[in-house]
Amino acid sequence: MPKLWTETVEAHRRAVRDATLDATAALVAEHGLAAVTMSRIAEETGIGRATLYKYFADVNAILMAWHERQVMSHLHHLAAIRNQAGDPGQQLEDVLEAFALISHEDHGTELTALLHRGPHVARAQQHLQEFVQNLLAEGARAGVLRSDVAPSELASYCLHALTAASSLPSKAAVQRLVSVTLAGLRPPLH
């Protein structure tokens, strides 16, 4: 098959897949998880039910794929934020604030509990842990962050501390949480 044809088919498949994920997320947000069926999703996406089943086995598989796309987009967002910031201290501050805001918006719902059982979540957490760990190591080398505790332990500390953002009432409270968490990362006074 000519290359253009393959590329077009591939682009079409991605578009159908993306449209399915968007439609499913919108339906679940509007009607709740229990009310959403494969027929309803096919109708909303504007594809046949048989076609939908060629892409996904069930609603659960679509939700997992949707969540994986969300998680990947969060990770890309955090990487972009790091690349925009200047020195290691500023990079860490901006990344931790962005992570806390994601946690703040991602309230612990029934859906969250379901989605977080997916295998992609463990992979993403591992990735996030390493990403923050590298920022902490750079900050320690630059002398702006503490170097008396291993970056891996500091990464666990700040990722756990910032999940408190999910139950905070406002963005201002999230920013205070970030500044308190960062205070724990500064070099101790001697």
Next chain:
Amino acid sequence: MPKLWTETVEAHRRAVRDATLDATAALVAEHGLAAVTMSRIAEETGIGRATLYKYFADVNAILMAWHERQVMSHLHHLAAIRNQAGDPGQQLEDVLEAFALISHEDHGTELTALLHRGPHVARAQQHLQEFVQNLLAEGARAGVLRSDVAPSELASYCLHALTAASSLPSKAAVQRLVSVTLAGLRPPLH
């Protein structure tokens, strides 16, 4: 009924209840959740199966009661530790370290996930939040802790940060986590 009789009956009931909880916890620890039945628990406790059913409806109810007793004993332990320590700063440090060690020992197992759905857990978390919040308010008044962020927000921060202890490899790592978390609570430098 004479008072002595009522008291004796009450003491007997508590003893049977406690023995049932102990036996169930031991059986689950040894054989796993799926292998434990009401008959097995009755046999191990040394009471009749019919008697056991007068106390508890099923294995799940026994496990919930066992976990509630565990959680209450942790809260009492933390209160005792606060009462032993001197000034507010020391009280907070000792309580947070004890909490982190409890989290460290309470690894996230299948059983933990089940038990944490019980309504007693939400109550205990609320109690713990208020308990730590009061210590933080006292520390702020004494000038040893920061007063620029509300004690309720600081309590969320440190309880979340310290749950990182559940995945740390050693008690030394837990102690470093406590000291990093405490550093976030000190008055900021001007």
